Amino acid sequence: MDISEVRSRIVATADGLYNAKGIQSVGMDELRTAAGVSLKKLYQEFPSKGSIVMAVLERRHQSWTEGLDATVRQAADPRAKLLAIFDYLAGWFCQDSFRGCGFINSFAELGAVSPEVAEYARKHKESFQEYVAALAADAGAPPYLAPQLAILAEGAQTTAAIAGTPDAASQARQAAEVLIAAALGQAAT
Amino acid sequence: MDISEVRSRIVATADGLYNAKGIQSVGMDELRTAAGVSLKKLYQEFPSKGSIVMAVLERRHQSWTEGLDATVRQAADPRAKLLAIFDYLAGWFCQDSFRGCGFINSFAELGAVSPEVAEYARKHKESFQEYVAALAADAGAPPYLAPQLAILAEGAQTTAAIAGTPDAASQARQAAEVLIAAALGQAAT
DNA sequence: CCAGAGAGAGAACGATCGTTCTCTACTTCG
DNA sequence: CGAAGTAGAGAACGATCGTTCTCTCTCTGG
DSSP, X not given: OOHHHHHHXXXXXXXXXXXXXXXXXXXXXXXXXXXXXXHHHHHHHOSSHHHHHHHHHHHHHHHHHHHHHHHHHTOSSHHHHHHHHHHHHHHHHTSTTOOSOHHHHHHHHHTTTOHHHHHHHHHHHHHHHHHHHHHHHHTTOOXXXXXXXXXXXXXXXXXXXXXXXXXXXXXXHHHHHHHHHHHHHHHHO | OOXXXXXXXXXXXXXXXXXXXXXXXXXXXHHHXXXXXXXHHHHHHOSSHHHXXXXXXXXXXXXXXXXXXXXXXXXXXXXXHHHHHHHHHHHHHTSTTOOSOHHHHHHHHHTTTXXXXXXXXXXXXXXXXXXXXXXXXXXXXXXXXXXXXXXXXXXXXXXXXXXXXXXXXXXXXXXHHHHHHHHHHHHHO
């Protein structure tokens, strides 16, 4: 068995459990059982629970970035790429496992007590802002559009999570269409 | 000392502590000390920590509803009332104690493990949606506008909390202006 | 003045959690 | 075959948390 195979299985299992029940509600023993790993090997791979949490955040960041970009790349023109963000959200919201943005949840749970988690959440959201900004720039939009679309995406995530319905994705998408049209129209003027 | 005076002091103290450090990070002993109440009296007023959490959520809902409505009422016309939502957010984001929406945070922390908290968060957000819908209806806007503005408000809250800056309030306000203008323009057509 | 009820302070208790230690069994190499 | 190192399973440990209990002091009513 590969040395990093057990490591990634631990992180994947922790990701699922933390997402489903919250980080603080999942003990090391539950994680150990679910991952099928001995407690000794668990602490051999990770020095503490906090390091597992950080590894889970890294995994989530990578998963989000890759999944989003895969959907965006399928869109033809720059305007469609901006809207594809909300198509990606729509697909995510419909999954049974969806329980809101993992970074917002981690920040809410541990941000006040763990500077590492707060900082990672901040950087994740910052990277999303930059990603949207690059797409908006490709579309020839003025710089104020990207933060507006990012706020729509964030709001859709929390609304869908708490309401328990995926409606927010299409609502945010329609709002994005209006904002994009207005920004591009004004830029053309 | 009034019987409900100690009760409201406990809830107010718990609100501040839970907001600053997260619910699970604040023990009953810390709350007892901060509120200046004996442990016996604490459990005399509330049967459990969970009931204190629910009382804090009620307090937050009332505070949010009253504060928002006070700002909205000062606005002259229906369109200004819709935009006043984001002025209220701007004032909130600038407070040192701001750490994101307390309902989103509670939901992230306990929603998966406490159906009561999840349900209360859902109802709070639902009531906000209805509040915005009433304002939008007064402005003569089509029904799709209110969810769009609500999503903007939610997104501004999480963005401001995680980024640590109040910029999202004005960005969301400008987006709201565009969405309102588009919705009212289309309704007039 | 005294008996008794009530309140405050904190010790105590059971449960849980993160982390470490111990014991056993298996594998592997000479 | 035998010895040694390793891995697994779970007991153990210290800390913390929610909750309850106990002890002491005070205040009140007669």
